[in-house]
Every structure is written in structure tokens, then in C-alpha cells.
């Protein structure tokens with residue numbers, strides 16, 4: 134266990150928050166020892182994997198950071214149609230997706246190039262290009278910090294929703310996901326319906342993409358829209374796309390006929406927060422330290438020299454101005470610490 138560790142390399146915003154205590158877990162058995170220590174018992178704790186969806190609001194984290202860095206990928210079962218593959222929580226998500234795609238396994242290709250670790254993926258049910266993690270999720274194992282016991286959570290038990298799961302809500306801070314099992318297919322139709330994908334493939338003269346070509350197309354589309362966290366600090370989409378009542382949407386559509394929208398199964402309507410933020414005039418706005426990414430208004434960025442307060446302040450101003458213009462209060466998808 135280390136003390137006073139700068140978390141700059143461990144959070145994708147790149148803020149210099151200092152953790153009072155920090156421990157790196159390379160083997161799950163180390164967790165069993167950790168929970169018996171005085172530091173664990175006395176300090177508040179935060180589980181960190183990729184740190185890609187976290188906003189440190191303060192310069193000090195007055196507690197224990199548990200950094201999960203366990204590795205390993207194994208095939209559990211395989212037949213001519215399907216495969217069940219287990220990945221340990223500390224595996225890099227984009228590398229794992231690429232690995233499955235190169236093997237010819239279908240299911241995760243649309244989730245290519247999302248920065249983060251495997252263990253964090255179910256927590257917010259990561260999603261992109263018409264697919265969510267839950268679509269290929271079979272189950273995960275999680276370590277209960279209070280008891281030291283391991284519990285298996287199936288799909289139902291995870292209560293997945295749009296950027297939601299039980300681990301972000303009712304069980305927040307109580308479990309550490311240690312491994313995730315995915316059910317992948319050896320043959321399946323590709324999901325090309327998301328607007329950008331077809332346009333990109335057309336532009337590049339690809340008529341019938343292979344699994345790998347689709348994976349690579351998604352990487353290219355993401356690169357064109359989203360900042361590279363190695364160059365510019367960010368946490369991907371900062372806000373969730375709001376889901377509103379049909380009546381409210383229809384009233385808005387009268388005033389803003391071009392408003393993009395997606396019908397939800399429950400009769401509600403999802404509106405892209407990026408569009409609302411852009412219309413409110415924020416796209417490309419910046420001060421010395423932070424700003425709104427100029428290619429995707431849903432992404433707040435840290436150009437350096439700033440801190441969590443700067444992002445919190447900017448987020449609040451954006452929420453207020455979107456609410457004043459559209460009557461919708463957008464909410465963050467990033468975890469505030």
C-alpha cells in the first residue's frame with residue numbers, strides 16, 4: 134500500500150488529485166487480505182479501474198483508492214455456434230474487443246475503441262453504435278467488500294439500463310467486479326444501422342464489411358469525433374441523453390423542427406444531449422483549462438492546468454442554459470467523487 138499517490142495517470146481527465154492511500158490489486162486473493170487491514174476498515178474507499186468515467190472534484194481523495202489490475206482471458210465453453218469467454222476485470226476493454234474480433238467472434242465489435250477496463254464496462258452498461266454491453270453479457274463475478282465473499286450476477290441481477298446497472302445504484306461501493314463472462318457468436322448479422330456506420334462504409338467503398346472492417350470503421354468514426362484521452366483529458370460523454378415524455382417532445386418539435394430524436398420502447402423519446410448543448414451555443418467553447426469539445430458537444434475536456442472544480446462549474450452552466458432554452462435538465466453520466 135502506498136500513501137499520497139497522485140492519481141493523474143489513473144483518471145482520464147488527468148486531474149492531479151492525490152489519494153491518501155492507494156493499493157494496486159494484481160490478484161483477487163489480495164482483496165481478501167486488504168479487507169482485514171486497519172486502513173481498509175477505517176478509511177472510505179474508492180474502486181478504480183480505467184478511471185475513464187470518474188470526475189475527481191477535489192485536489193485530495195481522503196481515503197483509500199483500490200486500483201484493479203487483474204489480467205487474463207480464457208475460453209470457458211465453445212461449440213460450432215457460440216463461445217463463452219471470461220475476461221478479468223483489469224483487462225483493457227478495447228484490446229479485449231479487438232482480440233474477440235480477430236478470433237472472428239461476434240458481439241462486441243460495435244463497442245470497439247471505448248477507453249476503459251473490462252471490470253468497469255458492466256457498471257455503466259457501456260454502449261455505442263446501436264449496441265450495449267448487456268447484449269453480449271452472460272454474467273460477472275463480484276467480490277463483496279463487507280464479507281469477502283464472491284457473488285455471481287446474471288443479466289437480470291445486474292438491472293441494466295441506459296448507462297445504468299445495480300453497481301452504480303443500489304450496490305454502489307459494495308462490490309468489486311472481478312471478471313466478466315461474455316456469450317459471443319461465431320456467426321451473426323452485423324449491426325450497421327447506426328447512421329454513421331453506413332455512411333462511413335459507403336465513403337470508403339466497403340459494400341459488405343467483414344467483422345474486422347466494421348471494428349476498424351467504428352474506431353475511425355470514434356477517432357474523428359472523440360478526443361484521444363492520451364492527448365486531451367475527458368471522460369467521453371459527460372452527460373446522458375435525456376429521455377422525455379412524448380407530449381414534451383412534441384411541444385419542443387413545434388419550436389425546433391430539426392430536433393433529432395429516437396423513440397424509446399416505453400413511448401418516451403430520447404433526445405441527444407450533444408444537440409441540445411450545441412444549440413445552446415456551447416460547442417467549442419473553452420477557457421484556459423477546460424471546454425466543450427469542438428467535434429462532439431457531449432464531451433467536456435480538460436486542456437491542462439485545471440481541476441475538477443472547473444469541470445463542475447462548466448457542467449452546471451451548461452445544464453442551466455440547456456434547461457433555460459429547452460426546459461430539460463440534462464444529467465451527468467460521469468461518476469462524481
Ligand code: EPU
Pocket residue numbers: 260261262263358359368369370371372373374393405406407408409411416428429430431466
Ligand atoms: N449532435 C449534435 N451536436 C453534437 C453532438 C451530437 O447535434 O455536438 C447530434 C448528432 O447530429 C446526432 C445526435 O446528436 O443527430 C447523436 O450524436 P452521436 O451519434 O454522436 O451520439 P451521441 O448520442 O451524442 C452516444 C453515446 C456515445 C456513443 C455514441 C455512438 C451517450 C451518452 N453517448 O452519443 O457514448 O459513442 O452515442 O453510439 O449515450 C460515451 O458514453 O462516453 C460515449 C462516447
